[in-house]
Amino acid sequence: MQIIFGIIFHFIGGFASGSFYIPYKKVKGWAWESFWIIGGLFSWLIVPPVAAWLTIPGFADIIAATNGKIILLTYFFGLLWGIGGLTYGLGVRYLGVSLGSTIILGLCAVFGSIIPSVYYNFFPQEGKDSFSTLLNNTWGQYVLLGILVCTAGIIICGRAGTLKERDLSKAGAAADTHNEYKFGLGITVAIISGVLSACFNFGIEAGKSMADTANAAWQALHPGQGNFLYQNNVTYIVILWGGLTTNFVWCMILNARNKTFGNYTDATKPLLKNYLFSALAGTTWFLQFFFYGMGESKLGNGASSWILHMAFIILIANTWGLLLKEWKGVSKKAINTVVAGIATIILSVLIVGYGNSLK
Numbered sequence: 001m002q003i004i005f006g007i008i009f010h011f012i013g014g015f016a017s018g019s020f021y022i023p024y025k026k027v028k029g030w031a032w033e034s035f036w037i038i039g040g041l042f043s044w045l046i047v048p049p050v051a052a053w054l055t056i057p058g059f060a061d062i063i064a065a066t067n068g069k070i071i072l073l074t075y076f077f078g079l080l081w082g083i084g085g086l087t088y089g090l091g092v093r094y095l096g097v098s099l100g101s102t103i104i105l106g107l108c109a110v111f112g113s114i115i116p117s118v119y120y121n122f123f124p125q126e127g128k129d130s131f132s133t134l135l136n137n138t139w140g141q142y143v144l145l146g147i148l149v150c151t152a153g154i155i156i157c158g159r160a161g162t163l164k165e166r167d168l169s170k171a172g173a174a175a176d177t178h179n180e181y182k183f184g185l186g187i188t189v190a191i192i193s194g195v196l197s198a199c200f201n202f203g204i205e206a207g208k209s210m211a212d213t214a215n216a217a218w219q220a221l222h223p224g225q226g227n228f229l230y231q232n233n234v235t236y237i238v239i240l241w242g243g244l245t246t247n248f249v250w251c252m253i254l255n256a257r258n259k260t261f262g263n264y265t266d267a268t269k270p271l272l273k274n275y276l277f278s279a280l281a282g283t284t285w286f287l288q289f290f291f292y293g294m295g296e297s298k299l300g301n302g303a304s305s306w307i308l309h310m311a312f313i314i315l316i317a318n319t320w321g322l323l324l325k326e327w328k329g330v331s332k333k334a335i336n337t338v339v340a341g342i343a344t345i346i347l348s349v350l351i352v353g354y355g356n357s358l359k
Contacts, residue, residue, distance in 0.1 A: 002226075003357050006298030007308060013291030014312025018320060020285040021092055023277040025324075029269035033254035035278045036089050037247060038264075042282030044244035048237045051290055055230035062213050062234050070209055071238055077203035078242020084108070084196030086247050087189040094186030095161065103161070103187065105310045105317070106154030106345070107194025110147060115198065116205055142355025146348045147307055153344030157318075160341055161187070163334035164327065200239060200289075204296075207235035232293030236286075288313070311349040318342045 027035045052059040063071070092100035120130040134140030165183040204211075211231040218228035255261045263269070288309075296305045318338065321327065327335050 002298045006295045006305070009291045009295035009298065010305065010308045011312050013288040013295060013309055014314075015316050016284050016291065017288035017313040018316025020281050020288070021089075022320060022324075023281040023284065026277045027274045029266065030263045030274055031254070031258055031260040032089065032093060033251040033258070034260055034263035035274065035281075037251035038275060038278035039282035039285065040244065040247045040251070042279045043285045044240040044247070044282075047283050047286045048233070048240050051230075051286070052233040052237055055233050056214050058217075059214070059234045059237070062210050063238065065213075066207075066210050070207060074203050074207035074210075074235065074238045075242045077199045077206055078239040079246050080196050080242075081199040081203060081239065082243035082246025084193045084199060085243055086250055087193035088197060091186055091190040091193050094182040095190060100186060100190060100317075103154060103158055103190040104194045104197065105313050106150060106157070107191065108197040108310055110151055110154075110307075111195055111198035114147065116201060119205075137359075139355045139358035142358065143307075143352050146350075146352035146355060149351055150307060150311060150345055150348035153314075153341045153348060155341075156344055157338055157341035158187070160334055160338035163337055164330045167330040167334055203239040203242070204232060204235055207238055210234045210238070227297040229294045229297050230290075231297060233290070236289055236293070307352050308349055311345050311352075314345050315342060315349075 024035055024039065049059075056062070088100075088104055091104050094100070095103065114131070117129055117131040117134055120128040121132055124130060129140070134144050161183055211234060214234050215228040215231040218231070219225070255263075265271075292305070292309050295309065299305045299308070318341075327338065
């Protein structure tokens with residue numbers, strides 16, 4: 001049951017992440033940087049402490065009592081992850097929801113699941129799975145196989161992207177649905193985003209002592225009831241401070257460069273709807289990690305949790321991409337290729353889930 005609930009929580013988190021960009025498509029008359037930072041204020045500044053306040057009594061005291069080096073390292077990984085999150089928005093903008101999310105999150109899944117285990121090979125810690133542990137145990141070998149299969153799915157989806165670009169070029173597509181599709185630029189920012197987005201998982205590892213404190217306090221009041229579902233909510237606050245810093249600075253630079261500060265008060269645009277949809281997008285984005293923390297409390301913060309979470313996001317994002325007709329006007333070969341990529345990634349989820357069940 002622990003594994004089943006863990007997978008369900010990761011699926012809900014994946015659904016939130018794979019869907020968060022949809023409300024942004026309802027924002028009218030605003031530049032990308034304007035709606036991105038309004039949504040980000042909810043994602044990174046407003047909703048996380050509210051979630052912690054609702055779930056962890058004394059969360060602020062836990063942060064205040066944590067060693068400054070731990071806070072700084074957690075914040076630093078948040079800064080790097082913030083660059084990944086920033087380029088995620090650009091990757092989705094230039095590649096579309098389905099392809100952009102698949103490439104970015106696929107890379108994020110691979111790096112985020114493998115690098116911590118390699119780190120613990122050189123700096124062992126009790127309760128942490130090293131790369132050697134994965135290699136030398138049957139369950140770990142299945143997890144690694146799942147990661148390899150996920151990588152293959154990413155490559156297949158990347159191939160689908162090149163086919164899509166070729167088909168749109170042949171058709172001379174100038175429709176509004178494709179006018180921002182730029183595969184070369186998109187794939188560049190997608191790779192950057194995928195690598196740096198994995199830093200969120202590193203931030204969770206760096207700030208684990210805060211989650212452990214919250215978990216210990218809860219277990220003292222609820223003996224014999226397992227781990228605290230919401231323990232990571234306190235760690236998220238510090239990580240997301242870093243993400244907010246990166247994104248706020250860049251969006252303000254873009255506002256100044258593009259002279260779009262007026263977006264926030266332009267009465268000729270549907271301001272109320274724009275703010276509401278941006279807030280909805282930002283809040284939905286945060287829910288991915290709210291449920292990730294719940295899934296991680298059931299499965300552990302290792303390769304299994306991270307790749308399951310990312311694979312579910314990829315699945316949902318691609319489903320949205322098909323429903324939003326982002327692949328309209330392309331050949332059956334391109335569509336069949338992206339479907340094959342999605343199926344491969346789903347297979348990777350099943351393999352990782354089986355490996356975790358053996359553990």
